Amino acid sequence: MHLAVPGPTSKGPAEKFTGDVYLNALHGAEHPSRLASAMVRFTPGARTHWHSHPVGQTLHCTDGTGLVANRDGEVILMRAGDTVYTPAGEEHWHGATGDSLMCHLALVEHDAGQTATWFEPVTEDDYRAAQATTHPETFNEQH
Numbered sequence: 637m638h639l640a641v642p643g644p645t646s647k648g649p650a651e652k653f654t655g656d657v658y659l660n661a662l663h664g665a666e667h668p669s670r671l672a673s674a675m676v677r678f679t680p681g682a683r684t685h686w687h688s689h690p691v692g693q694t695l696h697c698t699d700g701t702g703l704v705a706n707r708d709g710e711v712i713l714m715r716a717g718d719t720v721y722t723p724a725g726e727e728h729w730h731g732a733t734g735d736s737l738m739c740h741l742a743l744v745e746h747d748a749g750q751t752a753t754w755f756e757p758v759t760e761d762d763y764r765a766a767q768a769t770t771h772p773e774t775f776n777e778q779h
Contacts, residue, residue, distance in 0.1 A: 642675065654757050655682025655731070662741070670745040677739045678702065683731025683763060686755035690747035692724045700738035704730040705758075705766045713770035714740070729758045733767055 640663060648657030655678070662673040670691070675698075683703070695704065695714065702714040706728040712720055714730070722728045732738035744751045 648676075652685055652687070652754055653682065654685065655679055657682045657684075657731075670747075671743065672746055672751050673741060673743045675739065676742050678732035678737065680732050680736055681734045681763075683758055684729045685757045686727050686729050687752045688725050688727045688755075689722065689744050689752050690724060690750055691745040692726075693722045693752075694743040695720045695722075695730060696741045696743070698739045698741060701733045701736040702731060702738035702740065703733060703763075703766050703770060704728060705762075711766045711769045714738070727755065731758075731763075 643661035645658050645660050648659055657679070658677045660675045662675060663669070663671055678700075686707075696719045697714045697716050699716050701716075703711060704714055704720045704722070705711045706722070706726055712718075713733075714720055720730075730740070
């Protein structure tokens with residue numbers, strides 16, 4: 637047993653995120669474990685690009701308010717204390733609402749070293765539509 641010290645904070649790369657996102661690795665799936673975990677902080681309006689995970693993903697919101705959306709148009713408003721699971725292969729994105737920072741723990745298992753497949757950025761129209769669906773009072777105040 638040992639104390640797991642989070643990795644240094646790094647800025648999320650533009651090829652995977654829109655806006656300012658900051659990551660701290662918590663566990664790197666050292667053998668025999670397949671679990672990789674990170675603390676991910678999103679500034680208001682920041683979000684991931686579309687992506688999927690070969691073995692699914694669990695997100696646990698620790699602070700703020702965020703959105704999780706899939707290609708089918710399902711959108712979940714995630715608040716501190718909420719946990720959202722995306723199944724294996726489901727294309728989705730997640731990030732902060734337009735008026736709140738959001739932090740979540742991201743838990744994924746690797747499959748032959750791969751934890752995610754990344755796709756295109758979420759469009760502004762898709763982001764606004766997701767926010768309007770789940771957070772209409774904030775959306776209407778801002779637009």
